[in-house]
Amino acid sequence: MIDDLRIHPGGEPGPRPAGELVLYWMQSTHRAHDNFALDFAIEQANALRLPVVVYHGLRVDYPWASDRLHTFILEAVVDLYADFEARGIQYGFYLDPGPGRRPARSPLVLLAERAALVVTDYFPTFIVPRQTRALRRKVEPPVVAVDSCTVVPLAFFDRAHLTAISFRSALNPAVPHYLRRPESPEPRIQRAIDLSFEPLVPTAATIPALVAGLSIDHAVPPAIRGGTRAGRERLAEFLATGLSSYAELRGDPTAEHATSRISPYLHFGNLSPHEVVLGAREAGAGQSSDKFQDEALVWRELSYNFVQHDPKHRTVDAIPGWAREELRKGEADARPVLYTDAELEYARTGNELWNASQRAFLVDGWMHNVMRMLWGKAVLQWTPNAAECLRILEHLNNKYSLDGRDPSTYAGIHWIFGKFDRPFYRRPVYGTVRYQSLKAAAGKFDTEAYLSRHARELPGIG
Numbered sequence: 128m129i130d131d132l133r134i135h136p137g138g139e140p141g142p143r144p145a146g147e148l149v150l151y152w153m154q155s156t157h158r159a160h161d162n163f164a165l166d167f168a169i170e171q172a173n174a175l176r177l178p179v180v181v182y183h184g185l186r187v188d189y190p191w192a193s194d195r196l197h198t199f200i201l202e203a204v205v206d207l208y209a210d211f212e213a214r215g216i217q218y219g220f221y222l223d224p225g226p227g228r229r230p231a232r233s234p235l236v237l238l239a240e241r242a243a244l245v246v247t248d249y250f251p252t253f254i255v256p257r258q259t260r261a262l263r264r265k266v267e268p269p270v271v272a273v274d275s276c277t278v279v280p281l282a283f284f285d286r287a288h289l290t291a292i293s294f295r296s297a298l299n300p301a302v303p304h305y306l307r308r309p310e311s312p313e314p315r316i317q318r319a320i321d322l323s324f325e326p327l328v329p330t331a332a333t334i335p336a337l338v339a340g341l342s343i344d345h346a347v348p349p350a351i352r353g354g355t356r357a358g359r360e361r362l363a364e365f366l367a368t369g370l371s372s373y374a375e376l377r378g379d380p381t382a383e384h385a386t387s388r389i390s391p392y393l394h395f396g397n398l399s400p401h402e403v404v405l406g407a408r409e410a411g412a413g414q415s416s417d418k419f420q421d422e423a424l425v426w427r428e429l430s431y432n433f434v435q436h437d438p439k440h441r442t443v444d445a446i447p448g449w450a451r452e453e454l455r456k457g458e459a460d461a462r463p464v465l466y467t468d469a470e471l472e473y474a475r476t477g478n479e480l481w482n483a484s485q486r487a488f489l490v491d492g493w494m495h496n497v498m499r500m501l502w503g504k505a506v507l508q509w510t511p512n513a514a515e516c517l518r519i520l521e522h523l524n525n526k527y528s529l530d531g532r533d534p535s536t537y538a539g540i541h542w543i544f545g546k547f548d549r550p551f552y553r554r555p556v557y558g559t560v561r562y563q564s565l566k567a568a569a570g571k572f573d574t575e576a577y578l579s580r581h582a583r584e585l586p587g588i589g
């Protein structure tokens with residue numbers, strides 16, 4: 128049975144008796160394992176003696192749609208076909224061809240109208256809440272959103288926690304109960320359903336041409352291979368070679384394998400947070416394993432707690448009052464320089480270390496945590512105010528980073544403005560909000576090595 132705290136119904140009555148299927152509409156949890164929405168759909172389908180069908184669509188018109196994001200998702204779809212087939216579950220993927228080439232009626236709506244019940248992923252930010260509300264308005268069957276985001280369900284916490292210390296003490300007692308691999312039920316009714324659209328079955332060989340034919344941003348090229356298989360390879364490699372020195376080396380952005388680099392796979396749901404944390408526990412005890420679990424559990428789930436409880440997490444209204452006031456006063460202070468959006472985006476500032484970190488986003492689609500902190504703090508003094516800084520940081524993070532558009536995006540960016548932090552000594556522009564210096568970074572790690580690692584420009588942009 129799925130924990131009630133994971134289930135977010137839309138207020139509609141129960142399943143429609145007339146339905147021919149239970150539909151799982153996959154939005155943000157791109158995996159066939161450890162997936163509570165899928166499990167709930169199977170449970171309901173078994174109880175109603177109906178088949179379960181998985182519909183997964185990819186639009187062209189979501190914000191920041193690009194070759195990079197589309198390719199990552201399509202690579203995950205290759206795995207999803209294999210994984211659902213192995214479980215005997217019908218999965219159909221629909222690639223939106225874009226305006227003017229779409230069928231008269233949306234394949235999702237057509238399928239949902241035939242369902243007794245629609246189950247979808249609960250995700251507290253980006254386009255997911257809006258899409259779920261839109262389907263609820265369009266179709267008669269109930270649309271139930273189920274949370275697979277975190278180890279401890281988001282609804283377990285009835286308030287926003289303002290510090291990691293407070294959140295840790297609320298989360299830790301719940302972990303023993305929730306930290307286990309979910310036992311997924313098997314579907315009892317195996318009956319193929321006519322999907323009313325031709326599902327697309329991509330392969331590694333066909334993905335480049337598929338992506339090239341869509342009207343999305345072709346200037347942001349693929350960067351990291353997507354999917355559960357690639358994610359598990361990455362996780363296994365880290366657990367075998369990086370975890371034991373994580374506590375010691377995670378602060379060094381030049382130590383390439385010191386952190387897991389699994390954030391894109393967690394963002395798209397290719398990996399479950401359960402398998403990541405349990406994997407670290409099984410790989411060994413000690414300071415490094417504890418530190419990694421603290422990041423993957425406490426900091427990651429604190430980010431979800433923030434976004435879940437603050438509908439204004441994309442705005443400066445989510446900055447803590449004391450910090451907002453400090454930054455507002457700092458607007459009167461002289462900036463060393465103000466850069467245009469293009470100078471920031473294409474890594475054309477006067478600071479070479481900052482440019483190298485931005486090139487990590489541009490070229491690799493990922494940036495080390497230490498560099499993200501320096502990167503964000505620097506932009507505060509190169510923009511006129513916090514609102515402008517937030518706008519450009521969100522744009523750069525979400526456009527280029529494969530783990531962007533995530534609760535951790537907004538928690539990370541708001542940390543730049545003082546969220547989860549305390550006041551420090553006052554200085555111009557920042558007031559008492561913590562300052563971090565790009566210049567001082569030279570004494571902390573080998574900045575020359577970082578510069579040469581990120582010397583490559585993204586071809587064709589800027």
Ligand SMILES: Cc1cc2nc3c(=O)[nH]c(=O)nc-3n(C[C@H](O)[C@H](O)[C@H](O)COP(=O)(O)OP(=O)(O)OC[C@H]3O[C@@H](n4cnc5c(N)ncnc54)[C@H](O)[C@@H]3O)c2cc1C
Pocket residue numbers: 377386387388389390391393394419422423424426427428430494495496497499500503524528530531532533535536537538539540542543
């Ligand atoms: C300005 C700024 C922007 C950020 N934007 C994002 C973003 O868009 N997406 C994103 O996933 N993270 C973001 N972070 C948090 C953090 O930088 C990344 O999660 C981390 O660098 C990912 O690398 P990793 O997978 O090697 O992490 P590891 O150190 O190996 O940690 C394992 C996992 O724990 C989680 N985690 C680690 N650190 C944090 C943290 N500080 N906050 C929340 N979760 C954490 C991530 O899911 C990560 O994959 C941002 C931080 C800052 C300061």
